[in-house]
Amino acid sequence: MSKLLPDNSARYWSGRGGDAPIRFGFLLVPDFTLIGFGSAVDPLRLANMVARRTLYQFVTLTMDGQPVRSSAGICVQPDLAATAATDLDGVFVIGPNPIPTSGNEPIIQWLRNLAAKGVPLGGVDTGSYFLACAGLLDGYRSTIHWEDMDALLDRFPRLVVSNKLYEVDRNRCSCSGGIAPVEMMFHLIGLGGGGRKVASSVAELLIYELRGPDERQKTSLRDVSGASHPKLVEAIKLMECNIEEPLSMEELAEHMQFSARQLERLFRDTLSCTPRQYYLQIRLERARQLLTRTNRPIADIVMACGFVSFAHFSHRYHTGFGISPSAERRRQTTDPEKAAKES
Missing domain, CATH: 1.10.10.60 (Homeodomain-like)
Structure with a gap:
């Protein structure tokens, strides 16, 4: 596992302490990427299995509570409408491909409300674009799928955007596309109640070679x-x-x-x-x-x-x-x- 970041990110991603499970919400935006969603959720499921207790709980969300189609055309029934979800210890936006140019205001306002309550926020694949639109990445390190990096910087030229697989900066995190969410979740599991031992065991179950946050996206x-x-x-x-x-x-x-x-x-x-x-x-x-x-x-x-x-x-x-x-x-x-x- 990579070393913990010096910005004390652990205190934002370790839940409420004690034995209470860490509860994450996953907002599925229309045309969200299935591989990004699965890569983010499955490590949490395996962490529970390895620890033999419920370290994490997770719910799927859409803005209106109605079913949503992925970019592959597969329809998913969410657990809740986003506005009905409470007591979340973190929320991840599972971004779509391509990024929509309109109709994003409800998501943006909801994210701002969560941030005002101190809820840690993350973006998967293009999910960080929505965080940027809400002004929630100002002053944070972030990343996005390499194909959308130019679009993000064209609109928000003052953002600090890297080409790393993922970034965890205090109460914000983001990752690129493909299976990069697996890497980010390993890191967050290491910061949370599972610790590095559980994170490493999850990686072994996935037959995965752990890479650190400094690993670059492969784009060439x-x-x-x-x-x-x-x-x-x-x-x-x-x-x-x-x-x-x-x-x-x-x-x-x-x-x-x-x-x-x-x-x-x-x-x-x-x-x-x-x-x-x-x-x-x-x-x-x-x-x-x-x-x-x-x-x-x-x-x-x-x-x-x-x-x-x-x-x-x-x-x-x-x-x-x-x-x-x-x-x-x-x-x-x-x-x-x-x-x-x-x-």
Whole structure:
């Protein structure tokens, strides 16, 4: 387990003391991610099993108490309406994908009311976006799913947002997507009545290798490709760090103390493409992320991803994804089939 944070987070996440179970509420926002919800709840269930007593109780919530569908289309019947939930020792917002741009005010006001009562609050996946909208992450460290980090910082540029798997800062916590909630819950179990011994036992039951809060989110194409050649990883890292002003192949090879021919052979032998093609893929993926996850003007995205003109960018984008950048942007707010036809 990672070391306890020096900000005395334990006192916020250890409940009311004594033998009373720690009671958490999980707000399921429409289109919430099932994997995020399951990854947050199951470690608590296992902690109870390992301790052979009820360390944690948890309830599922929706704003109106009505069933809610996950992003996978699976419908969940909540235990309570959010406004009916009382005596909670912590509340976690299980965020949706994508983040809704309207209709969030009831959630925001409810979170503010909880914060005013001193209830610790957490965000899972995109859940921290709702905390930020409520002004409840000001002065706290936080994180969010890496695909939504730009959108969060564009709207709230003064927030302290990291690319770590999770952050626990006093009475706030947040984590990225996928199974990152498992990591965060291990940490919170360690802070709570279960202690590190129970947290470690839960990790063993899940056949899980514990990682600390300083572990970074894995966002790069080199992780997806499973590249293991040290020089290949070095080359891709250089590409990822130089998107706005792309390096030439000669400059890239020089940084690596390679010849351009050696660099070309390395990529062809391991990834079946040229370094130039792979570099373009990285820049296009970054552009797509900014198009679909932020409201930045397309002209700004063209520059941020190192393209010399909109025409050049549009041609490359359409070739790579089968849709124009403008249609991709429209598709976020209009009917997908209609936008596809316009591409």
